[in-house]
Amino acid sequence: MPRFIVNRNAQSNGDHEVHEVDAGCEHMPLPSNQDDLGYHSSCHGAVAKASETYNNVNGCYYCCNECHTS
């Protein structure tokens, strides 16, 4: 299962973006801004986990497109 992180810092639209760690995403936040979400079978589980901490969570357009909604 892939491991996911969420950006501690919100995007300009207020979203905290979820990224898949090993996807080679060019938009990964700096390590100091990554909040570990653990291993999930899909980005949906990772988004749900991140939503326990952050109000506005969205999948990264590039590496979690399936969970990208805004």
Ligand SMILES: [Zn+2]
């Ligand atoms: Zn990404």
